[in-house]
Amino acid sequence: MSTPPTPIKQQSLADLMRALGAAARAASKVLAFAPEELKNAALSHAAAALRGSQAKILAANELDLRPAAALEMSVAQLERLRLDGARIEAMATGLEAIAALPDPIGVTLQKWKRPNQMRIRRVSVPLGVIGMIYESRPNVTADAGALCLKSGNSVILRAGSESRRSSAAIHECLVEGLIRAGLPAAAIQLVPTGDRAAVGHMLADMAEYIDVIVPRGGRKLIERVQREARVPVIGHLEGICHVYVDGTSDLEMAARIVLNSKMRRTGICGAAETLLIDAGAVQTHLRPLLAVLLNAGCEVRGDSNCLLADPRVKPATEQDWHTEYLDAIISVRVVAGLDAAIEHISRYGSQHTDCIVSEDAAAAEKFLTHVDSAIVLHNASTQFADGGEFGMGAEIGISTSKIHARGPVGVEQLTSYKYIVSGKGQIRD
Amino acid sequence: MSTPPTPIKQQSLADLMRALGAAARAASKVLAFAPEELKNAALSHAAAALRGSQAKILAANELDLRPAAALEMSVAQLERLRLDGARIEAMATGLEAIAALPDPIGVTLQKWKRPNQMRIRRVSVPLGVIGMIYESRPNVTADAGALCLKSGNSVILRAGSESRRSSAAIHECLVEGLIRAGLPAAAIQLVPTGDRAAVGHMLADMAEYIDVIVPRGGRKLIERVQREARVPVIGHLEGICHVYVDGTSDLEMAARIVLNSKMRRTGICGAAETLLIDAGAVQTHLRPLLAVLLNAGCEVRGDSNCLLADPRVKPATEQDWHTEYLDAIISVRVVAGLDAAIEHISRYGSQHTDCIVSEDAAAAEKFLTHVDSAIVLHNASTQFADGGEFGMGAEIGISTSKIHARGPVGVEQLTSYKYIVSGKGQIRD
Numbered sequence: 001m002s003t004p005p006t007p008i009k010q011q012s013l014a015d016l017m018r019a020l021g022a023a024a025r026a027a028s029k030v031l032a033f034a035p036e037e038l039k040n041a042a043l044s045h046a047a048a049a050l051r052g053s054q055a056k057i058l059a060a061n062e063l064d065l066r067p068a069a070a071l072e073m074s075v076a077q078l079e080r081l082r083l084d085g086a087r088i089e090a091m092a093t094g095l096e097a098i099a100a101l102p103d104p105i106g107v108t109l110q111k112w113k114r115p116n117q118m119r120i121r122r123v124s125v126p127l128g129v130i131g132m133i134y135e136s137r138p139n140v141t142a143d144a145g146a147l148c149l150k151s152g153n154s155v156i157l158r159a160g161s162e163s164r165r166s167s168a169a170i171h172e173c174l175v176e177g178l179i180r181a182g183l184p185a186a187a188i189q190l191v192p193t194g195d196r197a198a199v200g201h202m203l204a205d206m207a208e209y210i211d212v213i214v215p216r217g218g219r220k221l222i223e224r225v226q227r228e229a230r231v232p233v234i235g236h237l238e239g240i241c242h243v244y245v246d247g248t249s250d251l252e253m254a255a256r257i258v259l260n261s262k263m264r265r266t267g268i269c270g271a272a273e274t275l276l277i278d279a280g281a282v283q284t285h286l287r288p289l290l291a292v293l294l295n296a297g298c299e300v301r302g303d304s305n306c307l308l309a310d311p312r313v314k315p316a317t318e319q320d321w322h323t324e325y326l327d328a329i330i331s332v333r334v335v336a337g338l339d340a341a342i343e344h345i346s347r348y349g350s351q352h353t354d355c356i357v358s359e360d361a362a363a364a365e366k367f368l369t370h371v372d373s374a375i376v377l378h379n380a381s382t383q384f385a386d387g388g389e390f391g392m393g394a395e396i397g398i399s400t401s402k403i404h405a406r407g408p409v410g411v412e413q414l415t416s417y418k419y420i421v422s423g424k425g426q427i428r429d
Numbered sequence: 430m431s432t433p434p435t436p437i438k439q440q441s442l443a444d445l446m447r448a449l450g451a452a453a454r455a456a457s458k459v460l461a462f463a464p465e466e467l468k469n470a471a472l473s474h475a476a477a478a479l480r481g482s483q484a485k486i487l488a489a490n491e492l493d494l495r496p497a498a499a500l501e502m503s504v505a506q507l508e509r510l511r512l513d514g515a516r517i518e519a520m521a522t523g524l525e526a527i528a529a530l531p532d533p534i535g536v537t538l539q540k541w542k543r544p545n546q547m548r549i550r551r552v553s554v555p556l557g558v559i560g561m562i563y564e565s566r567p568n569v570t571a572d573a574g575a576l577c578l579k580s581g582n583s584v585i586l587r588a589g590s591e592s593r594r595s596s597a598a599i600h601e602c603l604v605e606g607l608i609r610a611g612l613p614a615a616a617i618q619l620v621p622t623g624d625r626a627a628v629g630h631m632l633a634d635m636a637e638y639i640d641v642i643v644p645r646g647g648r649k650l651i652e653r654v655q656r657e658a659r660v661p662v663i664g665h666l667e668g669i670c671h672v673y674v675d676g677t678s679d680l681e682m683a684a685r686i687v688l689n690s691k692m693r694r695t696g697i698c699g700a701a702e703t704l705l706i707d708a709g710a711v712q713t714h715l716r717p718l719l720a721v722l723l724n725a726g727c728e729v730r731g732d733s734n735c736l737l738a739d740p741r742v743k744p745a746t747e748q749d750w751h752t753e754y755l756d757a758i759i760s761v762r763v764v765a766g767l768d769a770a771i772e773h774i775s776r777y778g779s780q781h782t783d784c785i786v787s788e789d790a791a792a793a794e795k796f797l798t799h800v801d802s803a804i805v806l807h808n809a810s811t812q813f814a815d816g817g818e819f820g821m822g823a824e825i826g827i828s829t830s831k832i833h834a835r836g837p838v839g840v841e842q843l844t845s846y847k848y849i850v851s852g853k854g855q856i857r858d
Contacts, residue, residue, distance in 0.1 A: 423809025
């Protein structure tokens, strides 16, 4: 007697996420050994698909930006979310640039021979499956998908729900590229629901399927990741970046660097949030530096020295030194010299990117050595904190973690390695 | 009116652990910039202290080994716990060998110039504070303390409670070395309580003070770490290591490698736990390989082919393929060729160390590429899975993690890096 067919249970979110995980794991085993040519072909086809789907992507973006949803977003969020023809073209060009990078997989990183004649090679391999959790920038869908593909990893993308439709339209182009190149479509998957519980599954229940989580977003996301993650994380934390200007610095250079560090783009993690001014530079530098910021439309929240120097300055609170504004706002404080600057950065910074402007080489050297940040700069804008500007082609984010990748995370940073030992029957004594 | 003095609250474990953490963090800031000479002097002084304290260490070890405690331990645990003059001398020599390694800190790993003339250097830095959690091997106290010191990290050691007295006696010698070299004693701290809740604090509550956890122990510890850790982990997981012998292999070489991989030392993570034999080698290799193991006193748990081949073989269960025996026991299975061997290792292995014995270069290449383990070997014993044998001087363990360090974790793997950017006033367009 045959049993009646069991009714199909409604697929729960947990089941859905596990299915994504299993598909990603299976795809990763193909991708790990995919020839460079296929990976690059998939990227080129995806770039073509992006260009060919411009109208469709912009229509999806319009829906994400429709007033009801947009009402809840800040101007900065809207700015990051909005797409236009130029931004879509930039995404396509970005995919082509990633295709043009050297294949980071299968590279012999080191090799040596042991006294017993065993040969050891350290060879780069993919990480496996990457879980990428990000907020409202649809272009991250293209960048992250492409960087993971190039580095032989499959990826589960979880886009911010505000950018859901835009990300889905971009994701379709990536999948088209994969399929046209004959690679598994599941190499790049997008979580198809805005349910925030999906993030919880990625962080806590999918250790079997996800090798590393790359979060990219604001403080709330980061705090959630730190609280819930049971999977290794390559942390993209907030960027509370400082510029310290000392009394030896060239004022014109200091003004140029401070203005660029803060105002070139205020919404990126490498934007300066706090300006520290050496007490020895108060007479010469404070007023002009405040003026250049204020005149450019930047709100300045300063200590008592700043309040005295310019009536347009608002008073800073303790909270300001802890704040990543991502906006045209800066906090400014006078500090008692180099050691006090280092101490302030150690206390309030996020170990992301910090800069000294100084003509004193010894002071610069001390700052560069003692400030414990992923990127430290001497006489250059903090806005150079970027994989592209570093010459790494592209990046998935800037890591403030100390393990694995620190600083810009490009294709090389999305790899691991294995040791391959070749012998002729050697045994250990 | 003066208030009466508040009675001192009894120090809770949480307070104790936080105090250790704060002291470690403060010490790490000194250690990060400590000159190579001081770090090496501390190691030499510690080696001398170990030699001078032999009687004291052995007396402490006797207490750890006293019958009441030892009754609860396995023979393998007792073997790992027991010290003698030679083992203490080996620890001292180990410290001197670590002192002789090049300083891994402050090394320029890479440098380049950008088109805008900015110079970028990637320079090695310490991780910060390492939390080392390990089981009953007292020598790990010396090795881990020394490796962390050499790499400019401070460390909080949490030794297994069974080795508490031995570890404390060894730790005293390390502290003597630090003090004599003028380095902070808190650079190497030992959790002074056997309370297992201390491990919970290290894993979950001390993210502010501990940058990375390095666990080294059995499955129970690893599972606890995976469940509770809120701090990044460099995972030292179990080693379910395989040797796959194919039909082209030289029988004499196969026997030598299999015997050494299993029996040289059975209690180390690189010891083989499963032997896979190509179906094409059953007629020629199976019986002799079983005999060489059985004759050496190894228990063999095999599949039906093995049971037929030798009456001394016991039947293997599904659980055996999942088991790290760390003992003179091996599971043996006949597999239908290379792909089936790779599939078995993918399913049951722990991505630690796996070996192929074969004269077929193409088969070996496929095995080495497709087996996703930290160490893969061709025609050499799995017992070479060791930092010393790799020429890395010494190791804190073998990582089966894919992020940060994979394989042997020596001084270089205990570092991170920073990017130092030198400009002349460059700003970003």
